[in-house]
Amino acid sequence: MNTLEITKDTTPxxxxxxxxxxxxxxxxxxxxxxxxxxxxxxxxxxxxxxxDALYDYNDRLKHILVRHxxxxxxxxxxxxRTSGRVGVVFATSGPGATNLVTGLADxxxxxNPIVCxxxxxxxxxxxxxxFQETDVINITAPxxxxxxxxxxxxxxxxxxxxxxxxxxxxxxxPVLIDITKNAQLQLFDYAGYKVCNHIRSYRxxxxxxxxxxxxxxxxxxxxxxxxVLFGQGVILGRAEAEFRAFIEKAGIPAAATVMGLSALETxxxxxxxxxxxxxxxxxxxLTNECDVLIAxxxxxxxxxxxxxxxYAKQAKIVHLDIDPxxxxxxxxxxxxxxxxxxxxLPLLTERVEPRKHTAWLxxxxxxxxxxxxxxxxxxxNPTTDVMTMGEVIKTLNELTGGDAVIVTxxxxxxxxxxxxxxxxxxxxxxxxxxxxxxxFGLPAAIGAWYGTPDRTVVAIIGDGGIQxxxxxxxxxxxxxxxxxxxxxxxxxxxxxxxxxQLFHDRRYSFVNITSPDFVTxxxxxxIHGRSISExxxxxxxxxxxxxxxxxxLLEVKVxxxxxxxxxxxxxxSVAEIRLK
Amino acid sequence: MVDMxxxxxxxxxxxxxxxxxxxxxxxxxxxxxxxIESLNTSPSEAEGIHRFTIVIEETEExxxxxxxxxxxxxxxxxxxxxxxxxxxxxxxxxxxxxxSIVTEKAPVERLLRQYGASAVVIRNDYxxxxxxxxxxxxxxxxxxxxxxxxxxxxxxxxxxIIKDSAGxxxxxxxxxxxxxxxxxxxxxxxxxxxxxxxx
Numbered sequence: 179m180n181t182l183e184i185t186k187d188t189t190p191x192x193x194x195x196x197x198x199x200x201x202x203x204x205x206x207x208x209x210x211x212x213x214x215x216x217x218x219x220x221x222x223x224x225x226x227x228x229x230d231a232l233y234d235y236n237d238r239l240k241h242i243l244v245r246h247x248x249x250x251x252x253x254x255x256x257x258x259r260t261s262g263r264v265g266v267v268f269a270t271s272g273p274g275a276t277n278l279v280t281g282l283a284d285x286x287x288x289x290n291p292i293v294c295x296x297x298x299x300x301x302x303x304x305x306x307x308x309f310q311e312t313d314v315i316n317i318t319a320p321x322x323x324x325x326x327x328x329x330x331x332x333x334x335x336x337x338x339x340x341x342x343x344x345x346x347x348x349x350x351x352p353v354l355i356d357i358t359k360n361a362q363l364q365l366f367d368y369a370g371y372k373v374c375n376h377i378r379s380y381r382x383x384x385x386x387x388x389x390x391x392x393x394x395x396x397x398x399x400x401x402x403x404x405x406v407l408f409g410q411g412v413i414l415g416r417a418e419a420e421f422r423a424f425i426e427k428a429g430i431p432a433a434a435t436v437m438g439l440s441a442l443e444t445x446x447x448x449x450x451x452x453x454x455x456x457x458x459x460x461x462x463x464l465t466n467e468c469d470v471l472i473a474x475x476x477x478x479x480x481x482x483x484x485x486x487x488x489y490a491k492q493a494k495i496v497h498l499d500i501d502p503x504x505x506x507x508x509x510x511x512x513x514x515x516x517x518x519x520x521x522x523l524p525l526l527t528e529r530v531e532p533r534k535h536t537a538w539l540x541x542x543x544x545x546x547x548x549x550x551x552x553x554x555x556x557x558x559n560p561t562t563d564v565m566t567m568g569e570v571i572k573t574l575n576e577l578t579g580g581d582a583v584i585v586t587x588x589x590x591x592x593x594x595x596x597x598x599x600x601x602x603x604x605x606x607x608x609x610x611x612x613x614x615x616x617x618f619g620l621p622a623a624i625g626a627w628y629g630t631p632d633r634t635v636v637a638i639i640g641d642g643g644i645q646x647x648x649x650x651x652x653x654x655x656x657x658x659x660x661x662x663x664x665x666x667x668x669x670x671x672x673x674x675x676x677x678x679q680l681f682h683d684r685r686y687s688f689v690n691i692t693s694p695d696f697v698t699x700x701x702x703x704x705i706h707g708r709s710i711s712e713x714x715x716x717x718x719x720x721x722x723x724x725x726x727x728x729x730x731l732l733e734v735k736v737x738x739x740x741x742x743x744x745x746x747x748x749x750x751s752v753a754e755i756r757l758k
Numbered sequence: 759m760v761d762m763x764x765x766x767x768x769x770x771x772x773x774x775x776x777x778x779x780x781x782x783x784x785x786x787x788x789x790x791x792x793x794i795e796s797l798n799t800s801p802s803e804a805e806g807i808h809r810f811t812i813v814i815e816e817t818e819e820x821x822x823x824x825x826x827x828x829x830x831x832x833x834x835x836x837x838x839x840x841x842x843x844x845x846x847x848x849x850x851x852x853x854x855x856x857x858s859i860v861t862e863k864a865p866v867e868r869l870l871r872q873y874g875a876s877a878v879v880i881r882n883d884y885x886x887x888x889x890x891x892x893x894x895x896x897x898x899x900x901x902x903x904x905x906x907x908x909x910x911x912x913x914x915x916x917x918x919i920i921k922d923s924a925g926x927x928x929x930x931x932x933x934x935x936x937x938x939x940x941x942x943x944x945x946x947x948x949x950x951x952x953x954x955x956x957x
C-alpha cells in the first residue's frame with residue numbers, strides 16, 4: 179500500500195476498511211502533513227511497526243540511518259538550526275530512548291525545535307520491567323518542552339499535531355512522543371490530520387505591551403552610551419532584518435552571544451564582536467560602562483555575565499524576550515519587553531530617534547585595537563613554528579568568504595571558531611552553547627548539511643570531541659552528506675588543560691589524549707582525508723577540502739599548549755577580562 | 759527588605775488534568791533543591807481544570823521565579839503565589855485513639871471539644887476523630903493526644919482559597935480563545951518597576 183486515500187471528513191464506519199490505517203501510518207502521515215522531508219533515526223524492537231510503515235513512505239520521507247541515537251538527535255538539531263524547521267528523530271524504546279537524553283538536554287537549553295518519536299513496549303507491559311522498557315517520559319520530563327505517551331492509536335494525529343506546534347512556537351524546544359508498540363500496530367478510523375495552532379494552556383507569545391515599548395524607546399533615546407546584546411532569539415524569531423533596522427536607526431553598537439553570532443553579519447559596522455568568557459575585549463569591558471543595555475533574545479547565561487553582582491550595575495536594562503521566565507531571572511530589568519522580537523523590534527524602531535553614537539562606537543574600536551595587538555595578531559598571524567587554531571579559521575574565512583555554515587564541537591576550537599569565523603548570513607553558526615556537549619559537532623554537521631545541502635558545511639572539531647561520536651562517519655559513508663570535517667588536533671583536551679594550567683598549577687590531570695590516525699579511520703569509512711602539520715600546506719589543504727565533491731576529513735596539527743584569550747576567569751567581573 | 763526574607767508562600771496552580779503533571783511540577787522545585795512542605799491536588803472550580811496547592815518556605819524573589827518556570831510548562835494555565843495573610847487555609851487531620859480512653863478520661867473529651875474535633879467512626883476498640891485548622895492547632899492537639907495512647911495520626915496537605923481571587927471561570931474562557939486577552943499574560947509589576955526593579 180503506497181498511497182492512502184484519506185479524505186478529511188470521512189465518517190468512521192466499520193464497513194469502510196479503506197479509512198482504517200495503523201498508528202504507524204498515522205505517524206508518517208503526520209510528518210508529511212507537517213512538511214517533514216528528513217528523519218534521523220535508528221530502528222529497534224519497539225519501533226519496528228513504524229519502520230515497517232516507513233518502507234512504503236521511502237519516496238516521500240528521507241530517513242537517515244545514524245550510527246547512534248545521540249548522533250540522530252544532534253543531527254536533527256543541526257538540521258533545525260540551518261533550515262529553521264523542526265528536526266525529527268526516531269528511536270526505539272529503552273537504550274534507544276535513553277541515548278537521546280544528551281541531545282534533548284542540549285536542544286532544551288539551546289531552544290531547538292525537535293520532535294522525537296520513540297517506540298515503547300506494549301501498553302500491557304508498561305511497568306513490568308519488560309525487555310527494553312524504560313520510563314522515558316519521566317526521564318525526559320525536565321529536558322523536554324513537552325512529552326506525551328500514546329497508548330492508543332486514535333491519539334496519534336492529535337499528539338503529533340500538538341508536538342509540532344509546541345516544538346516550533348514560542349521559545350522553541352524539544353518534544354518527545356512515546357508510542358507503545360500496540361498503538362503503532364493498531365488500526366483505527368483515521369479522519370485526517372489537523373494541524374494544531376491553539377492549546378488552551380499554552381501561551382507561546384506574550385502580549386506585547388505598548389507602554390513598555392514606549393518606556394524602552396524613551397530610555398534608548400535618552401542614552402549616551404547604549405549597547406545592544408543579541409542572542410539566538412533574533413534567529414529563532416526570524417527577525418534578522420528587523421534587528422538590523424533597529425540598531426542601524428538607533429546607531430547602537432551590538433555584540434553577539436555565541437548562539438546569536440550569525441544573526442548579524444560579522445562585517446557589519448555596528449557588530450562589535452562576541453560576548454562572554456572568551457568573547458571580545460571591548461564588549462566585555464564596555465558592558466560595565468554603557469548607560470543603557472538592550473538585551474535581545476538572549477538569556478544572560480553565566481558564561482556571558484561573569485560575576486552577576488558586578489555586571490552592568492551602572493546601566494538601565496531593557497530586555498526583549500519571548501519567554502517571560504527569562505525576564506529578571508539573572509539580571510534585574512528596568513524595562514521588560516515581553517514578546518516576539520519580530521513584533522517588538524519594529525515597534526521599538528518606530529519610536530527610537532535616528533542617532534550615531536560615533537564617539538561611543540569609537541571606544542569599542544579602540545579597545546578592539548588593543549585586543550588585536552595583544553591577542554588577535556599573534557593568533558591569526560603567528561610567528562611561531564606551530565600553527566594556531568586562529569590562523570586555520572582565518573584561512574578558512576579567506577577561502578569561504580564567510581558563506582560557509584560553521585559547525586563546531588565544544589572546547590578551545592569552538593571558542594576560536596566562534597571568535598574568528600566570519601558569517602555573512604544567518605543560521606550559519608551551529609554550536610552547542612548552553613549544554614557544551616562534546617561529540618555534538620560531527621552529527622550536528624551531518625544534520626546541518628541536510629538542512630541546507632547547497633551550502634558548504636564545515637565541522638570544526640577537536641581531537642577529543644571527534645572521538646566521542648566518530649561512529650557517525652558511517653552515516654556519512656552510507657548517505658553521502660558532503661560534510662567537511664576539520665579536526666584541530668592539539669593532542670590535548672585543550673580547554674580543560676588550559677584551566678589546569680591557569681587555575682590548577684599546571685597539574686595536567688587526564689587531559690593528554692591520544693588519537694587514532696584520523697585519515698586512516700576516514701579512509702576505512704570511504705572518506706577522503708589528509709593530515710597536515712606545516713603552515714605551507716594549510717591554504718591548499720583547506721582549499722582541496724572545500725573543493726572536494728563529497729565529505730572530506732582534514733586534520734590540522736596545531737600548537738599543543740596554546741590558550742584561548744581573552745578570558746573572563748570564573749567568578750570575575752566581565753570588566754576584569756584578561757588579555758593574557 | 760521584606761522581599762529578601764524567607765516566609766511561607768502558598769502557590770496555587772491551575773493545570774490540565776494530565777498524567778505526569780505532579781512529576782513535571784515537582785522537579786521544578788527539586789532541581790533547585792527546594793523542599794515542598796505540602797502539596798495538594800484537586801479539581802478546581804472550573805470544570806476539567808486541576809488545582810495544585812503547594813506550600814514552600816522561600817523568599818519572594820525565588821517564589822516569583824519558580825512560578826514563571828512553572829507557567830512555562832505547556833499544561834499549566836496559571837500560577838499564583840500568596841503569603842499566608844492573603845489566603846484562607848486549612849489542613850485536615852485524622853486521629854485514631856482507643857475508645858476506652860475517650861470514655862474513661864475526661865481530659866480527652868475536653869481536648870476534643872476544645873479543638874472542635876468530631877468523631878468519624880466509633881467502634882468498640884477505637885474511635886477516629888477529625889479536625890481541621892492551621893498547622894499549629896493540629897500539632898497542639900496531636901501533642902496533647904500523644905499522652906492518651908494515640909494509635910494513628912495523619913495530617914493532610916494544605917488547601918487554600920485566595921482571598922481576592924475571582925475564581926478561574928472567566929480566565930479559562932480567555933485561555934480558550936485563540937487570541938489571549940490582555941489579562942492572561944499578567945504582569946503584576948506593570949507601571950511599578952520603580953518600586954520593584956531597583957538596580
